[in-house]
Amino acid sequence: MYAKTFGETTCGINGEEIIVEVDISNGLPAFELVGLPDTSVRESRERVRAALKNSGYKFPMTRITVNLAPADFKKDGSGLDLPIAIGILCGSGQINAEAICDKVFVGELSLDGGIREVSGILPMIIKAKEAGRKEIFIPPGNAAEGELVDGIEVFAPESLTQLALHLEKEDMLAALSKRKMSIESNCVYNVDFSDVQGQLVAKRALEIAAAGGHNVRMVGAPGAGKTMLARRLPTILPPMTEEEALEVTKIYSIAGLLNRKQGLVLERPFRSPHHTISHSALIGGGSIPKPGEVTLSHNGVLFLDELPEFSRMALEVLRQPLEDGFVTISRVQATLTFPATFILVSAENPCPCGFYGETDGVHECSCRIGDIDRYHKKISGPLLDRIDIQIHVPRLEYNEMRADNRTECSADIRKRVIAARQLQLDRLQGTGLHCNAEMSRREIKKKCHMTAETEQLLQRAFVSLGLSARSHDRIIKVAQTIADLEHSDVINTFHLAEAIELRTISKG
């Protein structure tokens, strides 16, 4: 007897439909699984055998051949247990063939017939919907993700028995209700910008970065508060749009990092990998490429603390995603493109000892010139060229640190950021972009308006500072963000001057 069911697996950040064909014929008892299964799929035969037996069904003691089509790409993940089990039940006549037509099954089986959660459910449901399937059955542990997609009926049976009874129309399950996606704007953070005393320049820089999605580099002595500032950046970032939230959720669903109860990721991601990270962990890799840190920080912040300590290779691979907003990884098994639009925030010391350029008269830099040179050489010019805002974070004075006046809290800054973002969204409507930093040259030409004086200033700066074409564009983008923060329609000289200063301050 032949039976056909549909399953899903993931490929990159998208779902991939798998046709599971089961043939049960006479012969010595055997269970052949063909169609490039990887180890976790091949092991499914043992789980399926036990699950069927322990759910009170018969495991046919004849020759069973299971084919996973399309046969040309490697299937991984344990989510194919369920379609294989259903195929066997159907092929051996224990459930009706019509009952499973146009239905997709995803889930790992436990030996007692329970259905366990798998990662990557959200993209699978989206794929099933696109393929025109009417119903999808997912593990109860992934139910939160199932509530996010409209246009397909999603069921979350607890066990194989429950699913079979549903298919036989003996004991129907209720489809999961759809949840309206609501982007909460009041996420609770346990840190706040008002914790940071002083550092007004740095705070202003981070506000601009948050408003326009610009990259930031902070240079300063140890203990000045660079890390503290960076960790508070998520508290002032604007909430994600629905589209952005769905993208991030898809990525986290595949990476298996999704909070099972919440479903949708509402907070912008903040990733801070340790500096020993390898270049492939950073941009993604593996024989079947998996998303790396740049993709996990998509629509959020990638914070690199102690920038010069990162391996040179790791830093250089950042160049392409920083410019393009996506990263393409080629391996033998597959070539995949992952989205990687993020705000890069980096922190570093000015020299190995950390006190080069301090003017407090107590600390003196003890590094040799050669050491300082070598320290800086780790970060290449092309990488620095992609960082729009570069600031010096000085050590605090005692009075400043002890001052009792609480500074502005995150919520207030966030309000300004949200207003500025809204202006950008309005301006960039129809381009599919979300913030100033994502603008390309064409959008800059079309959407950014400067006064004549500003143009002159820019020309002078370009010549005297020896700017590259890229930095020219990037300065305009930052200036546009500053103008947005002040609700100004045009970029005037103050805006541009601040943008130029923010870019060049650490070099001076």
Place this chain on the structure above:
Amino acid sequence: MHARATFGQWGEDEACRHLESRDYKIICRNYRCRLGEIDIIACKNAEIVFVEVKTRKTLKFGIPAEAVTKTKQAKIHATALHYLQDNHEYYKNFSFDVIEIVVEGDKFRLNHIPHCF
């Protein structure tokens, strides 16, 4: 003879009776060489059939056919080859079959699986 061996022998007798009723000619029984043993060698329509018989009283430890593992199959293959080299007869085709016999009370159930490995 041992009780277990007699039981197996009885199964093979039943299998022979079954084959003969289906117009098979039994050529040899319990063909042995140092590579292994073949329970029944039969012939029908110029096709030589090597039969492995498995007899069980209970299904507690799986069905009889399950006991014909890959190792057992390899042994039967090697023995069959040895037999063919030993006997210069011509056959159009060959086949490896399993006959399983399950005893249920006074009766027994016989299942002939042709061409199975």
